[in-house]
Amino acid sequence: MTTPVVDFVKKYIESKSTRLHMPGHKGKSLLGFEAYDITEFDGADVLYHAEGILRESMDNATALFGSGRTVYSAEGSSLSIRAMLYLAVLYARSKGERAHILAGRNAHKVFVMSASLLDFDISWLYGEADGGITQCTVSPRALDRSLSEMKNKPTAVYITSPDYLGNVADIEEISKVCKRHGVLLLVDNAHGAYLNFLPENRHPMHLGADICCDSAHKTLPAITGAGYLHISQNAPDIILHNAYKAMSLFASTSPSYLILQSLDILNKYLSENYRERLSEYCLAVKKLKKRLCDCGIASLDGEPLKITITPKKFGYTGVELSEYLSEKGMVCEFYDPDYVVLMLTPENGVDVLDKIYNALSCIPKKAEITEKPPKFASPRVKLSVREAIYGETEKIPVSESLGRVFAGFNVACPPAIPIAVCGEVIDGDVIALLEYYGEDKCEVLKN
Ligand SMILES: Cc1ncc(COP(=O)(O)O)c(C=O)c1O
Known part of the structure; x- marks a missing residue:
């Protein structure tokens, strides 16, 4: 497995060239790694128009993950999720439809933020376990039931698996259900990049997902910000062909080459033992x-x-x-x-x-605490996420928020799972959850 990006930067450092380009540190060390921090100049390739070293490196990653196309993210899964959802919207529009995503309610806040950017409709899937907002494992049977009941099928199903607690959905069966109903399967696999390397491959690309994101930095030895967008070789052509465009729509035009080198060397590391x-x-x-x-x-x-x-x-x-x-x-x-x-x-x-x-x-055991977390709330939707995000807002005490329209994104990370979604009407269940998780104020639309 080659390491073209790492090799290029090493040679550049050895050439002792005068750096008449960004970044402004010019390779001089304040922290120790600045020499390795370069930008997209001649020979260094361009991340989302990749034809040189970055293309070769991403081809290596594509082979490693067995996808149709794997694209690097220097901005974690957050960027890949926005791109993944853009691709779903693009696909819906190519069929003359408005995009509609059926999503597990434990979606990370970037999913909801993407709805404000991309203006797709959302329906929520709730899990069967009662473990608070972090638990929402969707079973293939429940998904099948939901899809069968929907007269107009959604564009895609969106599953977060593994979740923050390590629960894993049955992606293989879920993907079969999605195929039967003719909908795409998108997986937030931020916590599961390593699943590709288990003796029995459990990565979503191997189990039938159309698109997924991974945070390489969460479970593989990569630096913070390193991530992937993977597109299956079985995904519709319009999705496969627009992967770079999707990423560049939301990404910085100055990707970190420290992160790109980390992803590059990772290919070699992961393909050895x-x-x-x-x-x-x-x-x-x-x-x-x-x-x-x-x-x-x-x-x-x-x-x-x-x-x-x-x-x-x-x-x-x-x-x-x-x-x-x-x-x-x-x-x-x-x-x-x-x-x-x-x-x-x-x-x-x-x-x-x-x-x-x-x-x-050796921790001393005490009597069991029996208090259970409240279940996910399923509040009434008053406005779409996009409509709510442009409204004028105010912060009020949770205890005075009954009946108001939730308008916040500011969910603490981890786990960054919205208790209520922008545009939903706050009810007693939402208040119980906000109080349980220690929130005393919330952002709502002004009356
Ligand atoms: C389930 C899930 N999805 C997406 C993200 C965002 O990933 P990143 O921090 O790599 O942008 C996180 C971050 O913790 C997450 O837990």
């Missing part, structure tokens, strides 16, 4: 989950690189357990009242697994 290392590490994490379970520390049965602890079972809230781990020198990815999420990769090494076990196995 990564699959074996990952497989061994997943087994080690599985053993740790079992050992923790044996001493009363319960966790969800989700994807292999996440340990999602359910601490209320042994007497702690997620907030308390996260504080405890922090005192032991461990910083976890996410916590809320009900869960603590530990994200692991082979780069953590096996010693870390022992450290986690040693810290958790």
Whole structure:
């Protein structure tokens, strides 16, 4: 596997050329990496008109993921999600239709923000589990039922899998349902880039999705901001042919070459003995989950690189357990009242697994906390996201918001899952959720 971008930058540094181009640091070091930070000048290619080193590097990634076209993002999955939804809108318009997306309600806020940019209609799918706003695994049967009941089929189904807790939807069966109903399948696979390298490939490109995004930086050894947009070789031509255009519509015209080099070297790293290392590490994490379970520390049965602890079972809230781990020198990815999420990769090494076990196995157990999170609300829609986003807004106490039209995007990340969506009428269920997750103010349209 070649590393054309890394090689080009290395040669450029060695040439000691005078940098009469951006960036303004001119390769002089304030932090140590500036020499590697170049821009799109002659020979360095142009990310979304790629014909040289970036094209070669993205071809490598395309082969690695077995897609019809894999395109780099230097702005994470956030950029790829906007592009993915633009492609769905383009596809709908090519058929003379207005775009309509049937989406799992636990969609990341970028999905809703994209609706304000692209003006598509949304219908929501709700999961069956009652685990608060982070849980919304859609089953193929429930999806089939929803699609069968819809007289006008949506353009696409949009699934977030894995979710923030590591729950994985049955993408293979979901894709069959989508094909049967003649709708596209889009997957927010931000948390699942590594699924492509498991002994049994569980990546959405392998399981029948038409388009998906991955954040390489979340689960692979890439730097923050590194991501992909993958288009399946079976996707409609209009989607395959417009991938670069879709990305360039929303991306900065100055992509970070630090991130692009990270993605470039990753192709080589992942094609060497990564699959074996990952497989061994997943087994080690599985053993740790079992050992923790044996001493009363319960966790969800989700994807292999996440340990999602359910601490209320042994007497702690997620907030308390996260504080405890922090005192032991461990910083976890996410916590809320009900869960603590530990994200692991082979780069953590096996010693870390022992450290986690040693810290958790000696935690004094207390009486179970039985309070459950409220279920997802399904409020009435008053305005489209796009209509609501242009309205005049004000911030008011949640306790005074009953009946007002929600107009905010500012959801804390993680998990960045909107409790109410712009344009929805705040009801008692929304208030219960906002209060449960500690929000005391919310943005609403002015009356
Ligand atoms: C499910 C999900 N989708 C999309 C994103 C956005 O990804 P990125 O931060 O790579 O832009 C996130 C970020 O946490 C996420 O959790």
